[in-house]
Amino acid sequence: MSAPLPLALSVTRSAWLTIPGSDGVKEGKFYDDKRVMQCFLYMRDPNNSSEPDSCHYAFPLPISPVIDTITFEVIRIDIMPTGLDEKIKPLAPWKPVGPNEYIPEAQTLRTDVKPLRVVQPEGASFTVENFSEMGHLVRWQKWDLKVGFNQREGMVLYDVHYDNKPLFYRLSLSDMAIPYADPRHPFHRKQAFDLGDAGAGTMANNLELGCDCLGSIYYINGVISDSQGQPMQMPNVICVHEQDAGILWKHTNYRTNRPCVVRNRELVLQTILTVSNYEYVLQFVFNVAGDLAYEVRATGILSTQPVDLELTKTPHPFGTVVHPGVLAGNHQHFFSLRVDPMVGGHGNSVVYDDAVPMPRDPALNPHGVGYTLSRTTIETSGGHDLDVARGRSFKIINPSVANSVNGAAVGYRVSAPPMQPILADPESFHHRRAEFADRGVYVTRYADGELFAGGTYTNQSRGGDGVRGWAARGDPLGAGDPVLWVQFAIGHVPRVEDFPVMPCETVRVAFRPANFFDRNPAIDVPPSRQEDNCSVALNGAMQGVKLDGEKGGCCGSN
Numbered sequence: 283m284s285a286p287l288p289l290a291l292s293v294t295r296s297a298w299l300t301i302p303g304s305d306g307v308k309e310g311k312f313y314d315d316k317r318v319m320q321c322f323l324y325m326r327d328p329n330n331s332s333e334p335d336s337c338h339y340a341f342p343l344p345i346s347p348v349i350d351t352i353t354f355e356v357i358r359i360d361i362m363p364t365g366l367d368e369k370i371k372p373l374a375p376w377k378p379v380g381p382n383e384y385i386p387e388a389q390t391l392r393t394d395v396k397p398l399r400v401v402q403p404e405g406a407s408f409t410v411e412n413f414s415e416m417g418h419l420v421r422w423q424k425w426d427l428k429v430g431f432n433q434r435e436g437m438v439l440y441d442v443h444y445d446n447k448p449l450f451y452r453l454s455l456s457d458m459a460i461p462y463a464d465p466r467h468p469f470h471r472k473q474a475f476d477l478g479d480a481g482a483g484t485m486a487n488n489l490e491l492g493c494d495c496l497g498s499i500y501y502i503n504g505v506i507s508d509s510q511g512q513p514m515q516m517p518n519v520i521c522v523h524e525q526d527a528g529i530l531w532k533h534t535n536y537r538t539n540r541p542c543v544v545r546n547r548e549l550v551l552q553t554i555l556t557v558s559n560y561e562y563v564l565q566f567v568f569n570v571a572g573d574l575a576y577e578v579r580a581t582g583i584l585s586t587q588p589v590d591l592e593l594t595k596t597p598h599p600f601g602t603v604v605h606p607g608v609l610a611g612n613h614q615h616f617f618s619l620r621v622d623p624m625v626g627g628h629g630n631s632v633v634y635d636d637a638v639p640m641p642r643d644p645a646l647n648p649h650g651v652g653y654t655l656s657r658t659t660i661e662t663s664g665g666h667d668l669d670v671a672r673g674r675s676f677k678i679i680n681p682s683v684a685n686s687v688n689g690a691a692v693g694y695r696v697s698a699p700p701m702q703p704i705l706a707d708p709e710s711f712h713h714r715r716a717e718f719a720d721r722g723v724y725v726t727r728y729a730d731g732e733l734f735a736g737g738t739y740t741n742q743s744r745g746g747d748g749v750r751g752w753a754a755r756g757d758p759l760g761a762g763d764p765v766l767w768v769q770f771a772i773g774h775v776p777r778v779e780d781f782p783v784m785p786c787e788t789v790r791v792a793f794r795p796a797n798f799f800d801r802n803p804a805i806d807v808p809p810s811r812q813e814d815n816c817s818v819a820l821n822g823a824m825q826g827v828k829l830d831g832e833k834g835g836c837c838g839s840n
C-alpha cells in the first residue's frame with residue numbers, strides 16, 4: 283500500500299534550512315559561489331496532519347531543494363542516498379510508518395511524580411540593577427558581574443569580580459560547529475555554526491516561569507536589531523536564579539562526632555536557544571567558593587534523514603536508525619568559549635602544569651613513587667591540547683600578584699573535559715571552516731574585532747578567518763593581554779533514546795581559583811541547618827536519634 287505525499291501543505295512548514303559550506307567544487311554544478319541554502323524536507327504525519335506540533339522529524343523526505351537566497355529560485359533538487367552507500371535510487375512511493383511524537387498529549391503520562399517546589403521564603407540572595415539601557419549588574423555572594431546580550435553571542439558577561447577582586451574582563455560563547463559524518467552528497471556539506479550562521483541572540487527563547495527554571499527568578503530582556511536594522515525586543519531571554527548544589531564541604535571530627543557541613547549554592551544565568559531542531563541550554567554558573575562554570579546542555583530533536591525501510595534493523599555506517607525509515611547521522615558538537623581574563627588585574631599569562639613521574643634515583647626517588655609538577659608558560663599564540671596521561675591543567679595566572687600564603691602567582695585553573703578533535707580530515711572544508719574544532723585550547727594576543735572563533739562570517743565560509751589563523755601569527759604573549767579560547771565537545775553517536783526528543787547531554791567547563799585566595803573562600807558560608815532547611819524524614823527513622831557526643835545533628839551548631 284502506498285499513500286500520496288501531502289507535500290503541498292506540510293513541506294513548506296517542515297523544512298530544515300542549512301547553509302551548506304563550501305566543498306571546493308566550483309564547476310557550477312554545485313553552485314559553490316552562489317549564496318544558497320539547502321533545505322531538508324519533512325512531512326507531517328499524514329494521519330495527524332492537523333496537529334501543528336506533530337514531530338515531522340519522524341518523516342524525513344529523500345528530496346532536498348537548493349535555493350538561491352538572493353533570488354529565491356530553486357536552483358536544483360538533490361535526491362538523497364537512502365541506502366548504505368552513495369547510490370541514488372529512483373524515488374518510490376512512501377511506505378506508511380507510524381509517528382513518534384514528543385508532545386505530552388500523545389503520551390500515557392506517569393502518575394507518580396509529586397510536585398517538587400523550590401521555596402525561598404525570604405526571597406533571593408542576589409540583586410540585579412540596570413547600569414545602562416542594555417546592561418544589568420548582578421551581585422551575589424561576593425560576586426559582581428555585568429550581563430549583556432547581543433544578536434551574535436546572546437548572553438555575554440563583563441567585569442566579573444569576586445570580593446572586589448578582578449577575574450574576567452569578558453566571557454562569551456564565541457561559536458559552535460556541528461560537523462556531520464555522512465560523506466555522501468548532499469550530506470557532506472552539513473555543518474552548522476549556530477552562532478555564526480544563525481545567532482545565539484536571534485534564536486534565544488522567551489523563558490517561562492515554572493518551566494525553564496524553578497524558584498525565585500529574575501528575567502532579563504534583550505534588544506537586538508532585526509534584519510532591517512530596526513530594534514527588536516527580546517523579552518525574558520536570560521533568567522537568573524539560585525539553586526542548591528549539594529554539599530560544598532564537610533568534616534566530622536570522629537573523636538567528638540561533631541560534623542561541620544556547608545551546602546553549595548549556585549547562581550545560574552541561563553539562556554536557551556532553539557536552532558531549528560536542536561535546543562541548547564547555556565548557563566554561566568557561579569558558586570560560593572569562587573568557582574565559575576559554563577555549562578551546555580544539548581537537547582531538542584536530532585536532525586534526521588531518510589533510510590530505506592528495509593534497512594531499519596541493519597547497522598548503518600554513518601548513523602543510528604532511531605525510528606523505522608529514520609536515520610540520525612553521527613556528528614560532533616564543538617563549542618568555543620572566549621575568555622578575556624583579568625585574574626588579579628590585567629597582565630595575565632597562560633600556563634599549563636603537567637604532573638610528571640620522577641626518574642628513579644638512589645637518593646631522591648629510590649622507590650620509584652615520586653612525581654612532581656612541570657610548568658610551561660605559553661610564550662607565543664598557538665593551539666594546545668589536554669594530555670590526560672600527564673594530568674595537564676591550564677591556568678590563567680597573574681605573575682605580578684603573589685598569593686599571601688605561599689607566594690605563588692595568583693591564578694584560576696581551567697577544567698575542561700577531554701575533547702576528541704574534529705574527525706574530518708585537515709584538507710576537508712569541515713575542518714578548514716571549523717577553525718576552533720581541532721585544538722582543546724587556543725591562546726591569542728588580544729586584538730580588536732577578534733571575537734568569533736569561526737570567523738566573522740561563517741555562512742559558506744572556507745576557513746582562514748578564525749582563531750586558528752589568528753593563533754598562527756605566533757604573537758608574543760608574555761605577561762600581556764592573552765585571550766583564551768576553550769574548546770569542548772560532545773561526540774554524538776545518536777541513540778534510539780535520543781528520539782523523538784533528546785534527554786540533555788551535558789558538558790561543563792569550570793574555572794576554579796588556584797592559589798588565588800588565602801584559604802577556602804567558602805569558610806564563612808553559614809552551616810547547613812535544619813532550622814533553615816526544614817527537611818523531612820519520611821520514614822521517621824532519624825527522629826529522636828542522637829549519637830553520643832553529637833552536637834545539634836546535621837548542622838553541628840553549639
Ligand SMILES: [Cu+2]
Pocket residue numbers: 580613615774
Ligand atoms: Cu547532537
